[in-house]
Structures are given as C-alpha cells and as structure tokens.
Amino acid sequence: MKTNSSAKLIQFIDIPKVYDEGILVFSEALRHIPFEIKRFYLIHNVIEHAVRGKHAHKKTRQVLFCVQGSITIILDDGRSREAVKLNKSHRGILLDTMIWHEMVSFQKNTVLLVVASEYFEESDYVRSYKDFIQLKGQTSVENNEK
Numbered sequence: 001m002k003t004n005s006s007a008k009l010i011q012f013i014d015i016p017k018v019y020d021e022g023i024l025v026f027s028e029a030l031r032h033i034p035f036e037i038k039r040f041y042l043i044h045n046v047i048e049h050a051v052r053g054k055h056a057h058k059k060t061r062q063v064l065f066c067v068q069g070s071i072t073i074i075l076d077d078g079r080s081r082e083a084v085k086l087n088k089s090h091r092g093i094l095l096d097t098m099i100w101h102e103m104v105s106f107q108k109n110t111v112l113l114v115v116a117s118e119y120f121e122e123s124d125y126v127r128s129y130k131d132f133i134q135l136k137g138q139t140s141v142e143n144n145e146k
C-alpha cells in the first residue's frame with residue numbers, strides 16, 4: 001500500500017478522557033469535533049470479513065471513534081492510500097469530504113461511533129471509485145485554475 005503521511009490523510013481527533021472508577025470520554029462540537037454535529041450513527045455486530053464504506057462524501061464530514069474492539073480504516077484521497085487502526089475510544093479520525101474510505105478487519109464485538117456534519121442524504125455519497133477519481137480530477141483542475 002502506498003503511503004504518504006505528509007498529505008495528512010490521517011488526522012487524529014483526540015478527545016478528553018476522565019478516569020473515575022472507570023473511563024469517561026467526551027467531545028463537544030466545535031471544540032473537539034471540527035463541525036456542528038447533525039447526526040450520529042453506530043455500527044456494530046459486523047459480520048466477519050465484512051468490508052464497509054467503499055464510498056466518499058461530497059459534503060459530509062465525519063469523525064469516527066472505535067468505542068469497543070478494533071477496526072482498520074483505509075483512507076484514499078485519489079493520490080495516496082493509507083490504513084489506520086482504531087482501537088481507543090478517545091482517539092478518533094477525521095473523515096473529511098471526498099475521501100474514499102473502507103472499513104476492514106472488524107474485530108468481533110467492535111462498536112464504531114460516527115458523528116456527522118450533515119443529515120443523511122444518499123445524493124451526498126460517491127459510491128463508485130471510478131466516479132470518485134473522476135470527481136477528484138475535476139476538483140484538482142478547478143483548484144489549479146483559481
């Protein structure tokens with residue numbers, strides 16, 4: 001897998017952790033999470049060898065926390081691809097707009113918590129990698145023309 005850490009494909013979001021007869025972690029919109037939160041969802045009871053994600057979002061930004069278990073997230077910006085393992089409830093990753101992502105290697109009993117900047121809308125998804133690369137190409141051209 002090609003890696004390019006200078007591109008900052010992986011952006012960790014570390015949130016506070018309080019030890020008090022157990023562990024409490026918390027996060028606040030616009031303080032720890034870099035957007036207003038409009039939605040959250042959980043992914044759990046994932047079957048063995050499942051590969052989830054396989055899409056990018058045009059407008060939605062998300063932060064993923066693995067609150068139990070372990071998972072590997074593959075991130076791809078159209079130029080490079082990196083894999084990151086999440087297994088700590090206080091360490092999330094930012095999934096910015098137009099980042100192709102795949103979730104693999106779900107350990108049994110893994111629970112993933114995702115907070116999102118937008119309400120669910122299917123039209124926000126880019127579900128074909130070919131379309132993703134094409135859209136990224138267009139974005140690069142637009143940026144270069146500015």
Ligand code: TYD
Nearest residue numbers: 039040041043051052053054055103119120
């Ligand atoms: P999807 O985002 O494709 O899941 P994953 O990336 O984990 O494979 O969503 C799976 C299904 O759930 C799809 O039919 C859309 C639906 N869904 C909602 O209705 N609301 C939501 O907030 C999300 C995240 C998914």
